[in-house]
Each structure stands twice: as C-alpha cells, then as structure tokens.
C-alpha cells in the first residue's frame with residue numbers, strides 16, 4: 406500500500422516500501438523533465454533546509470543546494486566552525502532548536518546511531534546525506550539511472566565489487582532488495598556486509614522476489630551482470646587504512662578484463678569520487694559503458710523529488 410512520505414525521515418532506503426520507492430523515482434522523472442524544460446514549479450518557496458556536513462562533500466552538497474534553489478527553498482549550510490555539533494551542546498538541545506527554524510534537515514555524519522538520535526529529537530524530516538552505514542540519496546540516484554538505462558529494475562543483475570562492508574554496499578543491498586533485483590556483493594573476507602544489514606535486505610528480498618548473494622570471487626559476481634558497480638576502497642573515516650586495504654582489495658579492481666565477463670550490454674557505475682587506478686581503471690570509467698555522470702546528475706533530481714515528498718508539496 407502506498408503511504409504519503411510527508412513528514413518522513415529517510416535514514417536508509419529500507420525506510421521506504423517498494424511502492425514508495427517507485428513513486429519517488431516516478432516523481433524524480435517528472436522533476437527531471439520539468440528542470441530540462443525550465444518549468445519546475447518552486448513548490449518549496451519560503452522553506453528553509455538545513456544541511457549539516459560533518460564529512461567532505463562535492464556532489465551531495467551542491468546537488469542539495471541546487472535542488473533547494475530550483476524549488477525556491479533556502480539552504481542553510483552548517484559545516485566547519487558553523488557545525489551544529491562542534492560546541493558540545495546535547496543532541497536534544499541542538500536538534501530541538503534547529504527544528505524551530507528549519508523545515509527539513511539534511512545531514513552527513515559518521516555514526517548511524519548518532520543520526521538515529523538526531524532523527525529521534527527532530528520534529529522535522531531528517532535526510533541521511535551519507536553515514537558510515539548508508540547513502541540512501543545515492544541509492545535513489547543510482548536506481549533512477551539504472552531504470553532510465555534499462556527501462557526497468559526488476560530482475561536485473563547488479564554486481565558490486567570491493568568493500569562490501571561500506572555505506573554503498575549496504576545501500577545496494579537494500580536498493581536491489583526493494584526493487585526485486587539479483588544483487589551480488591563480491592568482497593574479500595573481512596569486508597563482507599554487516600550481518601544485520603544483510604539479514605534486513607534478505608527479509609525484504611523474500612517479499613519482492615529479489616535474490617542476494619555475498620561472495621569473494623569477482624569473476625563469478627560479474628558473470629552476465631548488467632550492472633557492475635564499485636566504490637572507494639577506503640571510505641571517509643578509513644583513510645588511515647588505505648595502504649592495507651589497497652593490498653587486500655586489489656583483486657576486486659574493475660578493469661576491462663573483469664568487464665569482459667559481464668553481459669554484453671553491461672553498464673559501469675560509481676558514486677564518485679573515484680580513485681582511478683585503484684578500484685577502477687581509466688579505461689572502464691571513461692568507456693561508453695560508464696554512467697557515472699548520469700548518476701551524479703540524478704542526485705539533483707531524486708533529492709528535489711525527496712524534498713518535495715517529505716515536505717508534502
């Protein structure tokens with residue numbers, strides 16, 4: 406059953422049911438077309454959207470700011486010295502205060518438990534702009550990109566290679582489970598998904614008909630896959646593990662040899678920023694199969710649709 410998203414948080418994709426996900430992607434298609442024709446109605450005029458960035462960002466920050474601008478809303482950026490949480494004020498006091506000024510809060514942070522507490526104390530919608538555990542806005546953009554390319558989501562084979570324990574791997578597990586896809590995660594032992602995230606995705610998959618497989622063989626994962634995805638081997642906050650991870654994850658690099666095992670019409674995806682020569686070669690990311698800038702563009706459209714939906718416009 407479809408339920409209105411007005412007033413809802415989006416902390417992870419599995420906060421949505423499959424119908425809500427579908428509806429949000431449909432709304433994003435409409436937003437994208439309206440933007441292309443320069444006829445997007447500024448339905449968020451007079452609204453103020455807080456954007457808290459506790460980690461660096463290019464795409465997320467700019468796409469949210471542009472989405473606000475196109476919808477007539479005012480973004481309020483809190484980062485660095487202006488970071489809402491930099492003076493030791495309690496989460497309750499900070500978020501209760503922000504809720505009196507703002508209409509929605511977009512936050513990029515580390516710990517998912519911290520984000521959950523922010524959402525608990527907020528009386529406005531809270532949107533996860535990336536945590537250690539999830540990146541739902543990127544997941545929405547990627548699903549839109551895949552749907553645009555193949556005209557459907559259900560039944561497609563999505564292979565994610567690399568750090569299977571990071572926010573993007575977790576997000577693809579949820580995205581694929583909700584959308585009825587065949588999701589394969591290939592990662593070295595020690596870098597497999599969090600068992601509770603995997604169990605949640607499997608329980609969603611049991612209802613949608615999706616299949617989920619976690620493995621350690623990159624060739625097996627990409628065999629006949631329509632979508633081959635990777636992400637950085639050392640996510641934000643793990644930079645000091647970079648050299649160790651490079652050695653362990655090297656067999657999972659997406660290169661032309663690996664792509665040759667995928668389906669003939671396979672596409673390559675990466676949320677960016679990419680580390681060329683590490684998780685992906687120039688040859689693959691610059692190939693005609695690569696959709697990375699469509700993904701980046703679609704961040705704008707899905708986030709505009711999301712802001713409209715949670716603000717009930």
Ligand code: CP
Nearest residue numbers: 462463464465676677
């Ligand atoms: N993909 C993504 O979230 O990019 P940024 O870290 O630049 O925001």
Ligand code: NVA
Nearest residue numbers: 571636640641676677
């Ligand atoms: N897994 C990456 C995604 C960046 C958008 C990170 O968290 O750094």
